[in-house]
Amino acid sequence: MSTEKFDAIVVGAGPAGTSAALTMAKGGLSVALIERGESPGAKNVFGGVVYKWPLEEMIPKFWEKAPIERKIIDHRMVILGKDSGFSVSYKDDYLGMETRGGFTALRSRFDPWFAQQAEEAGATLVTSMPVSEVIEEGGRVVGIRAGRGKENELYAQAIVAADGVMSTVLQKAGIRGPPAAEDVAIGLKEVIELPSDTIESRFNLKRGYGARLDYLGSVARGKSGGGFVYTNSNTLSVGIAVLLSHLLELRCKPYEILDEFKSHPVVAPLLEGGRVKEYQAHLIPEGGLQSIPPLASRGVLAVGDAAMLCLYPEGTNMAMASGVMAGKTILESKKTGDFSIQRLMLYERLMKESYIFKEHSRKKNYHNVLTSGDRFNTDYPDAITEIMRNILVVDGVDRGTKHAAARKVIRDKVGYVRVLRDLYRDIWSALPW
Amino acid sequence: MVSEAGVGPNILLAVKQVPDVSELRLDPVTHSLLREGVPSVLNPYDRYALEAGLRLKEIHGGRLTVVSMGPPQARKALQESLALGADEAVLLTDRAFAAADTWATAYTLSVFAKTIPFNMVLTGLKAIDGETSQVGAELAEFLDIPHASYVRKIDLRGDMQGVTIERQLENGYDVWELPLPCLLMVAKEFGQPRLATLQGYIRAKRQKIRILTAHDLEALGANSAYFGLKGSPTFIPKVSPPPAKPPGTIWSGDPKESVRKLVDALSREGFV
Numbered sequence A: 001m002s003t004e005k006f007d008a009i010v011v012g013a014g015p016a017g018t019s020a021a022l023t024m025a026k027g028g029l030s031v032a033l034i035e036r037g038e039s040p041g042a043k044n045v046f047g048g049v050v051y052k053w054p055l056e057e058m059i060p061k062f063w064e065k066a067p068i069e070r071k072i073i074d075h076r077m078v079i080l081g082k083d084s085g086f087s088v089s090y091k092d093d094y095l096g097m098e099t100r101g102g103f104t105a106l107r108s109r110f111d112p113w114f115a116q117q118a119e120e121a122g123a124t125l126v127t128s129m130p131v132s133e134v135i136e137e138g139g140r141v142v143g144i145r146a147g148r149g150k151e152n153e154l155y156a157q158a159i160v161a162a163d164g165v166m167s168t169v170l171q172k173a174g175i176r177g178p179p180a181a182e183d184v185a186i187g188l189k190e191v192i193e194l195p196s197d198t199i200e201s202r203f204n205l206k207r208g209y210g211a212r213l214d215y216l217g218s219v220a221r222g223k224s225g226g227g228f229v230y231t232n233s234n235t236l237s238v239g240i241a242v243l244l245s246h247l248l249e250l251r252c253k254p255y256e257i258l259d260e261f262k263s264h265p266v267v268a269p270l271l272e273g274g275r276v277k278e279y280q281a282h283l284i285p286e287g288g289l290q291s292i293p294p295l296a297s298r299g300v301l302a303v304g305d306a307a308m309l310c311l312y313p314e315g316t317n318m319a320m321a322s323g324v325m326a327g328k329t330i331l332e333s334k335k336t337g338d339f340s341i342q343r344l345m346l347y348e349r350l351m352k353e354s355y356i357f358k359e360h361s362r363k364k365n366y367h368n369v370l371t372s373g374d375r376f377n378t379d380y381p382d383a384i385t386e387i388m389r390n391i392l393v394v395d396g397v398d399r400g401t402k403h404a405a406a407r408k409v410i411r412d413k414v415g416y417v418r419v420l421r422d423l424y425r426d427i428w429s430a431l432p433w
Numbered sequence B: 001m002v003s004e005a006g007v008g009p010n011i012l013l014a015v016k017q018v019p020d021v022s023e024l025r026l027d028p029v030t031h032s033l034l035r036e037g038v039p040s041v042l043n044p045y046d047r048y049a050l051e052a053g054l055r056l057k058e059i060h061g062g063r064l065t066v067v068s069m070g071p072p073q074a075r076k077a078l079q080e081s082l083a084l085g086a087d088e089a090v091l092l093t094d095r096a097f098a099a100a101d102t103w104a105t106a107y108t109l110s111v112f113a114k115t116i117p118f119n120m121v122l123t124g125l126k127a128i129d130g131e132t133s134q135v136g137a138e139l140a141e142f143l144d145i146p147h148a149s150y151v152r153k154i155d156l157r158g159d160m161q162g163v164t165i166e167r168q169l170e171n172g173y174d175v176w177e178l179p180l181p182c183l184l185m186v187a188k189e190f191g192q193p194r195l196a197t198l199q200g201y202i203r204a205k206r207q208k209i210r211i212l213t214a215h216d217l218e219a220l221g222a223n224s225a226y227f228g229l230k231g232s233p234t235f236i237p238k239v240s241p242p243p244a245k246p247p248g249t250i251w252s253g254d255p256k257e258s259v260r261k262l263v264d265a266l267s268r269e270g271f272v
């Protein structure tokens, strides 16, 4: 039997891999998209917000046909104190039009739909096939292996590693090692079932529209972590993410943090009466700019989480955008017939000029903020609670005195210089907006 | 239709798609199977039949056609059969076929079978969901050919005039000679089925699955009154789960104390 050679092999049919495969298939390339799960999305976990960009570039007016749960119109950011919450919310129907504010999706439905678009464009999707090895020749990766024997080998001009944060392809090709404990968070998520009417009244929403609530501050016992509650049609996606190295310091089970988050007085009423339908855990790249491996190396283009491009809470858009750029790069190579390692470096150049790298550069302190100091997880939340409690209780003490007390809290808890420095710099790395 | 002797056997293989049991859940209230959203896979018993077909093809050449009656997601089971090396796949799919019992299933399969040349029909021993083990024998009756079940070895004569088989029995085995064409229900003792390869899956993706609807089968002479629920002489009035087992007892704490309690309980029940 012929062992034909593909123009490209994409390993992993998540948002990154499918975007690469779709882009190339539309350009007429022969593409094999290889997924270890029984179906795309079968093994995938994520909070649930997908963004309009860059999906729309690949599938114009996708919102008319994609399996969308709810269009997000209400963005709430909540700074949790130990028993309190300080929220900022922006709600706007404009964001609901054409999913401008993003939309919630369930990966078990979204990924198969998305991969089907790539298949319809001509990509060859193979599921239930874990790639286990790379095949190297003359210093570059020329194929992959998914089991023993020639029949489990496949060759291509270029390989796209879209196999997620633990990327077998990049590790086997020696392009990067397993991620370090301070470069990944462990994300836990539950899907909690509630009637859609209950969700709409509880979150003050119209039918079909949704809210995303992102929680910062005291989520993980004073360590770096965040939480979320996203509304789906008749479920909520509820989860937390804690830096793995911090979780190891806390010496507790990740689900204990999730249980604490779920029973926090600010969160619990939202979930009341819900039934847990699914429980999932997955690693999230949190290493930021400095953890990004060589993007185009030895014939392998690294995309999405495999390339550690996730920038919490944006992962799917980074994955898709990088997939598109990798796809475009290989399309260029096909045009000129030049698949040399130098030529494939175009991907790295495209990436460096893109939203992805601009955002990563802007948030280059993100990782520092996560790993150093407790002020964002303890000091600020505590200060906010103390100040707000003092100010909001009317007890005959004048506001002038209370404001003075507030200033003292800030000075004692964090210090003015620190506040100014954070406002100037680190806070913009810590906030999702 | 029976093929002329010569170029190797034409083998027809019937496969069923069944819910992936590893993904099955029970409704905690009604204890009925929750089939919705459960991925479907090739009936595990049919893998042995497929293995038998592939080995015959390796020895004698010929052509292996796989047919399934089922909903559109049965394509996956057919695709897997193609990946493993079947030459052609046919899906009989139509709302009119829905809720067929074994008789209607066998009838529908037989209509298709009569349209192609075959020397042998293979089926699995049973489907892991329905588990009646009836479809194979009924299909043989509709085709008016002899059949054997629990087949663990197949020696096909090179002149396509007959086959010697071994049937697995509780303690031993039978040796039978059958004329061709015949239908064989293959047992798991036939041997370990092979795994599909990456190249196999890729080739399978390129192959078209032939789709036949109720209308197509009618055009081939089928009586549509025999299809699906309406054509089924049997029906299932009720499905009940096995009675729940009484909950067990757990003794924790001091191991010595727990062991003593265990021994007490066992002797109370007359086990020791």
Ligand SMILES: Cc1cc2nc3c(=O)[nH]c(=O)nc-3n(C[C@H](O)[C@H](O)[C@H](O)COP(=O)(O)OP(=O)(O)OC[C@H]3O[C@@H](n4cnc5c(N)ncnc54)[C@H](O)[C@@H]3O)c2cc1C
Pocket: A011, A012, A013, A014, A015, A016, A017, A034, A035, A036, A037, A040, A041, A043, A044, A045, A046, A047, A048, A049, A050, A051, A129, A130, A131, A132, A162, A163, A164, A165, A167, A168, A169, A187, A188, A189, A239, A240, A241, A281, A282, A283, A284, A303, A304, A305, A306, A310, A313, A314, A315, A316, A317, A319
């Ligand atoms: C709890 C949690 C919440 C999140 N919330 C959000 C959110 O709300 N919004 C957002 O944008 N992002 C979110 N993210 C991040 C987002 O999920 C990821 O950034 C995104 O999925 C990355 O896409 P990807 O295609 O690179 O990788 P993945 O989605 O991980 O896909 C990789 C694919 O490769 C397959 N694969 C792996 N190894 C192999 C192999 N050896 N052979 C074949 N296939 C293989 C996998 O099965 C998988 O299908 C969240 C993540 C977590 C864990």
Ligand SMILES: Cc1cc2nc3c(=O)[nH]c(=O)nc-3n(C[C@H](O)[C@H](O)[C@H](O)COP(=O)(O)OP(=O)(O)OC[C@H]3O[C@@H](n4cnc5c(N)ncnc54)[C@H](O)[C@@H]3O)c2cc1C
Pocket: B014, B015, B016, B017, B043, B045, B046, B067, B068, B069, B070, B099, B100, B101, B102, B103, B105, B109, B122, B123, B124, B125, B126, B127, B128, B129, B130, B131, B132, B133, B134, B135, B136, B229, B232, B234, B235, B236, B239
């Ligand atoms: C929960 C449940 C509810 C059911 N409800 C009804 C009902 O309401 N009414 C009713 O009439 N029947 C009902 N059935 C029976 C159902 O239609 C049978 O499963 C079907 O007829 C096949 O029989 P079987 O699964 O016992 O196959 P078996 O006879 O055990 O299968 C033996 C072999 O026959 C072949 N084969 C079987 N089915 C097919 C097929 N569809 N396509 C190709 N080859 C096949 C395969 O090679 C298989 O290995 C129900 C079954 C279940 C599990």
